[in-house]
Amino acid sequence: MIRSEILKEIAPILRDQLVVCNIGIPSQELHAIDDQPTNFYMLGTMGLASSIGLGLALSQPKPVIVIDGDGSILTNLGTLPTIANNVADNYILLIVDNGSYGSTGDQPTYAGQKTSLAKMAEAAGCDRVIECQAEDTGRVLQEALDAKQMSIIVAKCESGNAKMPVITMDPVVIRDRFMKAVQA
Amino acid sequence: MNIDKKITDDLVANDISFVTTVPCKQLAGVIEEIDAHDDIFHIPSNKEDEGMGLCAGAWMGGKRPAIIMQNTAIGVTINTLATLIQYYRMPLPMLISYRGELREPVACQVEMAVHTKALLAQMSIPTYHFHHQSDVEELDAILKYTFMCNKPVAILTDANFWGGYGDQ
Numbered sequence: 001m002i003r004s005e006i007l008k009e010i011a012p013i014l015r016d017q018l019v020v021c022n023i024g025i026p027s028q029e030l031h032a033i034d035d036q037p038t039n040f041y042m043l044g045t046m047g048l049a050s051s052i053g054l055g056l057a058l059s060q061p062k063p064v065i066v067i068d069g070d071g072s073i074l075t076n077l078g079t080l081p082t083i084a085n086n087v088a089d090n091y092i093l094l095i096v097d098n099g100s101y102g103s104t105g106d107q108p109t110y111a112g113q114k115t116s117l118a119k120m121a122e123a124a125g126c127d128r129v130i131e132c133q134a135e136d137t138g139r140v141l142q143e144a145l146d147a148k149q150m151s152i153i154v155a156k157c158e159s160g161n162a163k164m165p166v167i168t169m170d171p172v173v174i175r176d177r178f179m180k181a182v183q184a
Numbered sequence: 185m186n187i188d189k190k191i192t193d194d195l196v197a198n199d200i201s202f203v204t205t206v207p208c209k210q211l212a213g214v215i216e217e218i219d220a221h222d223d224i225f226h227i228p229s230n231k232e233d234e235g236m237g238l239c240a241g242a243w244m245g246g247k248r249p250a251i252i253m254q255n256t257a258i259g260v261t262i263n264t265l266a267t268l269i270q271y272y273r274m275p276l277p278m279l280i281s282y283r284g285e286l287r288e289p290v291a292c293q294v295e296m297a298v299h300t301k302a303l304l305a306q307m308s309i310p311t312y313h314f315h316h317q318s319d320v321e322e323l324d325a326i327l328k329y330t331f332m333c334n335k336p337v338a339i340l341t342d343a344n345f346w347g348g349y350g351d352q
Contacts, residue, residue, distance in 0.1 A: 020241070040244070044267025048237030051229075052268075055241025055249070058225065059202060078230030082238075086227050175272040179244050 001134035003096045004029045004162035006155060007067075010138050013145070014039075014065060018182060020053040021067045024103030026096070028164040030067065037177040041167055047075030050093050054083055057091035060182060063145060064090055070097040070111035077120070083152070084125030092144045093152045094137070100159040118154045126152045134158070187346070188213035190320055191279070195250060196223050198327040200277070202242035204228065204235035205252040208281035210346045215252060232257035233264040236276065243274055248331065250277045255284070255300045255340065256293075265307055269336045276336040277327055282313070285342035304338050311338040314345040 003026060007014075011034040020040045021027045027041040042049055050073065053066035073079070073095055083093065099112020111117050118131040128149050132140045134157035144151035167174075191214050195203065204227050205215050219226045225247075229235035232253045239249035257280075269276050283290070284297025304311045310333075312326055313319075323339065330337040 042268075044271060045233075045237070045264050048233065048240075048264065048268065051234045051237025052241040052244075055202070055238035055243075056245040057241070058227070058238075059242040059245025059247040076231075076234055076237075078234050082227070082229055082234065171272045175244065175274070182244060183246065 002158050002160035002162070003098055003102065004033070004164075006096060006134055006137050006157055007033050010141055013138060013141055017145070018056065018062050018064045019067060020049050020056065020064065022049040022069050022072050025161045025164070026067055026069060026102070028167060029162055031167050032162075032164040037181040040178045041169075041174055043167060043171055043174075047072050047079075050079045050083065051076065053093065054079070054086065054088065054091060056182070057088035058086060061090060062182065063092065064088075065092045065094060065141070068093060068095050069102065070095060070099060070117055071101040071109045073117055074109055074111060074115075080121050080124035080126065083150070084121075084127075087127075087150050089149050091150045092141070094141060095152070095154045096157060097154050098157050098159045102159065102161050106159050106161075112159075118152070121152045121154070126150070128152065130154070131156065185317065185320075187317065187320055188217045191323060192217040192221055192224075194323045194327060196221065197324065198248065198331070200248045200250050200327070201225060202227070202239065202247040202249040203252065204238050204249070206230075206232050206235060206254065206257065208254045208283065210281040210283070210341070210343065211252055211279075214279070218252075232261050236261055236264045236269060239276055240268055240272070240274055243276075248275070250279060252279045254281045256296045258300055258303050259296060262303065262307065265309070265336055270307075273334045274336075275331045275334045277330045278336060278338045280338055280340050282340035282342040285344070287343040287348050300340065309336050309338050311340065314339060314341045317345060317347070319345060
């Protein structure tokens with residue numbers, strides 16, 4: 001399975017939740033599969049999806065699901081200790097770990113080699129860390145929502161991207177409709 | 185006047201309840217005040233761009249954020265300011281320790297100080313420079329201005345403002 005197949009499978013779970021989605025092809029794929037006002041698409045700023053989602057989770061009570069990537073987490077590794085030490089039980093970080101920088105031409109990341117992001121999250125102090133295979137992502141994500149406990153999910157999948165159009169929505173529109181969905 | 189308490193009181197009076205910090209010796213007192221205040225959630229960040237991500241999320245979640253950092257971090261956060269805070273039009277007061285100005289003991293700090301205002305000007309970020317203690321009287325108006333216009337706003341606070349750096 002590649003990332004877009006995971007996103008298609010978990011779209012019914014994501015639909016009713018606040019979702020912060022990583023820059024580049026992940027946001028393009030989610031936007032094309034199931035655009036919702038509850039989705040915050042990052043159009044730039046590599047690495048900050050997990051931080052934006054944490055700030056959001058700490059500031060209001062609804063569950064927040066962050067769809068991040070292994071390359072993006074590696075860009076902002078300081079996020080893991082911040083997440084671990086500021087527990088928000090409405091926060092789920094789903095790292096789609098395809099071992100590559102998908103948006104830039106599938107160059108390999110260290111997470112696809114010797115580095116384990118699940119072990120790094122545990123070492124950072126995160127209490128509920130689950131590594132799963134791509135096929136189990138939907139079940140593990142639903143369990144995390146039901147657990148109502150801060151969860152870090154590392155879903156291991158194959159490298160590759162679906163061909164989707166670039167998001168042309170204005171960033172202020174994305175942000176405004178998202179904020180209205182947060183308050184709804 | 186206790187500057188640390190005055191700054192913290194102004195943040196609280198402007199309903200700022202989510203503050204992220206990356207420390208500086210000059211800012212130690214204000215960070216301590218913020219950490220102890222019941223009306224502010226204080227979340228230290230490991231790097232300033234991470235902190236700006238936290239602030240963006242907090243604002244979308246309904247809280248007014250602020251970031252406290254050193255001016256060296258302008259070099260770290262240009263991309264985040266342009267593609268997150270400015271692109272999505274978000275308010276962000278940045279209380280900045282302006283290292284490398286008059287009464288600075290560490291020469292290397294001057295290397296970023298000489299670029300600080302030029303970078304902020306290049307980014308079209310409204311910038312205020314606190315040099316004398318009495319300049320803090322404008323903080324309340326600057327915070328109101330920030331949330332009126334939904335922009336990042338820089339408040340540079342130099343060693344003279346803080347009464348000298350370190351043992352000087």
